[in-house]
Amino acid sequence: MKTLLLKPAVVVSLLAALAGCGSSPVYEDEDFKKETPFQRAVDSAPVKACDAAQMALLSQGYRIEASDGLSVHAQKHFQPDDEVNTTIDFYVTCKEQDGGAMVFANAVETTYELKKTSNATGFSVAGAGSITMPWSKSADSLVKVAGQTIADGKFYQRFFDLLSTYLGGKAR
Template structure:
């Protein structure tokens, strides 16, 4: 029997190692990393050139956000930040946050480029129930069920909204706000 065991053990180990070689390893993953999807293509732009100075361009961005119900958290010196909250379903919450940076261009900084990116965060309602019992030893064992529920929003996804029609609509509204603001002077 020991001789049979000594012959079977190496064969068993060889079969085990051969089976493990078929498992995927972390280093041979076929998935691309997120950064590999970044194309840095000229047509996928998050910026537009405006025929106005930095101050007027950022003011147009601020007014565009305000006109759509966004709450402005920062509006100073070439930077505007604003956010808006949505609840598309009963237990889902979405927040869109805009970040706008206005940079002067040209020899006398008479024109400005607005760099805009918007981030969408998705939250889901997480429910947790906790139960406990109370025992009073002087009266014997009395168990009273005590329960509490604690609901909280948990971030389940976050992404920068890709360049496209969303930003085109925003830049069009910014241009309109810029025209209205400069026409009133």
């Protein structure tokens, strides 16, 4: 009787392939629809549209992280409870289209939770074993626990409605 021996590289490859079988890739759910909540046409130049986007975001407590005239990155922080922090990163890009601009908006909500770690001081004594002393250190750190693009059409509608007030008109 012959014994079948597998090389370690083959075993690792098989285990990796089996681990990937448990879930389907998220890109399979991408529809690439023409109508989305992430865009609006406006009757203003792209630079003016992005300037209005900055003003709309600033008026709602967002901090402008970066802006180059045709794009804006803004951020706002929330603390829903003592051990949870949430950040919304809001991105706007303004492109020229048909004598006006197409404004694209995308917001990502990221949630962080406070994780506490503590270390007690310990040492070993020959013949007596290990002794742990009551002096301890603790450290708190925020750990990312979730992150997702906000896809709620009402959220973006509120943004585009406010944007249009800063443009002195309506979004198309």
